[in-house]
Amino acid sequence: MIARLRRNVLRWTRVLPVLAVVLLALVWGRSLPVVVVVLVSCFLAGSVLAAVHHAEVIAHRVGEPFGSLVLAVAVTIIEVALIVTLMADGGDKSASLARDTVFAAVMITCNGIVGLCLLVGALKSGVAHFNAEGTAAELATVATLAGLSLVLPTFTTTTPGPWFSTPQLIFAAVAALVLYGIFVTTQTVRHRDYFLPVTAAGEVIDTEDHLDPPSRKVALTSLGLLALALIAVVGLAKAVSPTIESGVAAAGLPASVVGIVIALLVLLPETIAAVRAAYRDRVQTSLNLGLGSAMASIGLTIPAVAVASIWLAGPLYLGLGATHMVLLALTVVAGTLTVIPGRATPLQGGVHLTLLAAYIVLSVSP
Structure with a gap:
């Protein structure tokens, strides 16, 4: 029975992404x-x-982090492509789209x-345990990127308004890439053990011994289907x-609420994966997903x-x-005190x- 259930899960998780992309091609740019x-919501x-x-198949193959x-x-990457596409089509009304989307993702x-x-994690185990060194590094990087990219533009004086001058924007972009690159190197090469799950006694968990890892072929297939x-x-x-947008307008809510709803939808895969990891007492993996997503969104x-x-x-509002x-x-x-x-x-x-x-209440009622 269990083996049959696993085969059914494997079957629909392979077919559905292909059908969803076909459906996307059919409905893109049309009034629905x-x-x-x-139907689109179900897919x-x-x-x-x-x-x-x-994502879990790939994670089991390559390990954490x-x-x-x-x-x-x-x-x-896909979210960034969507933002740039919307900005190209939206004109001046999309000047704050990147800022609003990035800040929504951070929150x-x-x-x-x-x-x-x-x-x-805390409700299941009494206390949620994680690696303070790795998590602190993630939080510090997120805070620095957010401060440089989203706070400073409000206070610079070279150009009036909440945006950077060209040299300032170049610096912010380069700094974001450099910081993100340094973090990825730290997380995956030099100090990988800082970002691995830990036990209550502080011991690092470097293996998942309850299942054999999938083959390289299965992992590559899952990578393509994940994309x-x-x-x-x-x-x-x-x-x-x-x-x-129509529902938000009919309810008399600010237009920024639309961005929050879409951000929630886009971040659903990471949210579900993170919660499932926390339920398995892998809270560090959950924090890697949460803070890592915030960092990637800005970086x-x-x-x-x-x-x-x-x-x-048109202008690019960032502040x-x-x-x-x-x-x-x-x-x-x-976050620091946590x-x-x-x-x-x-x-x-x-x-x-x-x-x-x-954040949600103040977005609905500024």
């Missing part, structure tokens, strides 16, 4: 009736689950994914975005939009407003989830 929106949910499955890095970078990952995983599933997730989310998006600004008309800067500061402070002990109770998870709730 309600029935088709429901979107299935693509999320398929992406999580294939490479597995979480693959999923975070794959999602971010969702650093407070939503991290808070939820700490809560799940298809993520393309389907982002593309189908974009396809249903007009319906979301890859800012250089991409800097290059795109060469041919895009945050006062309310969002306060939320970012609270997130960094709360990371220092190397363990967390449900309270720390609740703190981060409260910050995410505050």
Whole structure:
């Protein structure tokens, strides 16, 4: 019975991403009736689950922290491509799209994914344990990237308004790439043990001994299907975005709420994978996914939009407003105090989830 169930899971996780991409090609750029929106939403949910499955197959093959890095970078690259495409089509009204999307990703990952995983891990084991050294390095990198890319533009004086001058934008883009490159090297080569799960006694868990790792062929197949599933997730989310926009407008909510909804959809694969890792007492893997996604979102998006600004008309708003800067500061402070002990109770998870709730409430009602 178990073997048959596994075969059925393998079968649908291989077929559905292909069908979802075909559906995406059929509906892209078209006005969709309600029935088709429901169908697209079903395939979107299935693509999320398929992406999580294939990400876990790859993670089991390559081990941590490479597995979480693959999923975070794959999602971010596709997300960046979507942002640049929307900016190219949106004109002046998309001037703040990169800023809003990146900040939404930071708040969702650093407070939503991290808070939820700490809560799940702590409720299951009493106390959630993780490696303070590796997590602190991730948080410090995220805070630095966010400060350089999203806070400083509000205070620079070379150009009026919340955007960088050309030399400043070049510096921010190069700094983001360099910092992200140094972090990936640190995470995967020089200090890989800092980013591996730990036991309550502080022992590093470097192997998963309950199952044999998949073959190279299976892992490569899952890598290709993961890419298809993520393309389907982002593309189908974009396809249903007009319906979301209509619903948001009908409810009288600010347009920025649309970005939050789409960001939540795009980040669903990482969220599910992170929560499942936390439930297996692999909280460090969950934090790698959450903070690594925030870091990749800034480290890859800012250089991409800097290059795109060469041919895009209009300003590129990057600086945050006062309310969002306060939320970012609270997130960094709360994250620092959470990371220092190397363990967390449900309270720390609740703190981060409260910050995410505050961000959503203030986006709905500024």
